[in-house]
Amino acid sequence: MKNRSNRRPKAHQGKPISSPIRTFTIESMTHEGHGVVRDQGKVTFVEGAMTGEQVEARLTKEGRQFNQATTLKRIHTSPSRRTPSCKHFEQCGGCQLQHMDIDAQRDLKTEWLRNQFRKLELPEQITRLQGEEFGYRRRARLSVFAKNQQVSMGFRAKASNAIVDIEQCQVLVPALQKAYADLRSYILQGSLVAKLGHVELLLDNAGVACVLRQTRDVPEADKAQLVEWANSNGIEVYWQLPDQSKVQVDAPRHYLVDGLKVNFHPQDFIQVNAQINDAMVEQAMAWLNVTQDDVVLDLFCGAGNFSLPLGKRAGQVLAVEAIESMVEMGQANAAAAGLGNTSFLAADLTLPPPNHLKKAKITKALLDPPRAGALEFLPTLVRLKPKQILYVSCNASTLARDAQYLVENGYRVMNVCMMDMFPQTSHVEAMMLLQK
DSSP states (O other): OOOOTTSOOOTTSSEEOOOOEEEEEOOEEOTTSOEEEEETTEEEEEETOOTTOEEEEEEEEEOSSEEEEEEEEEEEOOTTBOOOSOTTTTTBSSOSOTTBOHHHHHHHHHHHHHHHTTTSOOOSOOEEEOOOSSSOBOEEEEEEEEETTEEEEEEEBTTSSOEEEOSOOTTBOHHHHHHHHHHHHHHHTSGGGGGEEEEEEEEETTEEEEEEEESSOOOHHHHHHHHHHHHHTTEEEEEEOTTOSSOOOSSOEEEEETTEEEEEOTTSOOOSBHHHHHHHHHHHHHHHTOOTTOEEEEESOTTTTTHHHHHHHSSEEEEEESOHHHHHHHHHHHHHTTOTTEEEEEOOTTSOOOHHHHHSOOOEEEEOOOTTOSGGGHHHHHHHOOSEEEEEESOHHHHHHHHHHHHHTTOEEEEEEEEOSSTTSSOOEEEEEEEO
């Protein structure tokens, strides 16, 4: 939800070198938090440096197009630099920007978006949606490792598959911070640690849940003991067997958005930042200004995060999703909300669309595609001639590509918003409104 063409070049490109210490004045930054300087006609990426800082650094890689360096000493320190509050920051790959204050993080993300969209004619201001900088994440997936008496539980290390043993994660919502600490203590002290691959944590309106991904069979007595312990701590447990792609559940989970109940499978995609998700949906409804005269197409709709709020306002909503189980869930959600005007359709949006979709008199469209974007469907979307298209993106480079196609086919960019869905990390979400 995938490859990214805009990543900073990987460390294996270029050759290791031995070089003297150099002094650099940092001109700008990558969105991943590394300093950028143009040195002797070549770009150098300086790890551990921020815009405006003067640093002593040593080149670690030298390539034909760029060099890489690592900071040894700061001569001048940026006023936006702060000491990371997480003791795991230097090792853990989860956060990239804790060394910057939150305003600097958001300025960096906004300017990075503007640079990604430099070929488009943009409004003067890129607006922002922002919320809490810590304690925002309602979902997390952690790895469990046990080998040769070494046990650990946490996230992947930076640029490595190694597991960093995390005692506490500050970006988790408080309920999950507590649940994680309790689970970690329970799991690491017993034999269960050698039989698990991942632990998924989730907080929704039904409470705290965890999915335990087994790598081998767990005795029923051990399962029963853990479930009893978890229930006493307010945690619902799901066991994912080694040969299962998804856990089997007796009842779905749920969260609320725009006053509507969205049921979902505990391993289905939902936005991990509930505060920003609520603000994002509210803004989408305001930007599209949907009325009873509108027929709205919601693409990559999931279980109805946007579809249901649209259904409260539109004359008709056609929601399209490739995963059939989510389509069934979405249709049930619409029925439970009394939205008879909202229908869900299973379709692969990389293939030609069904005929009845082509014949629909679409007036407005909303799409929230995966990282790869929606380029394959855009010719069809253009032929449907919606007056407005609202595009929600987790990958600015594919949004820029797709928006360029829409502009070349008669649309113009009206609004752009940077949504800080993942503070402390380099991930950037964006919303763009285009009008015919």
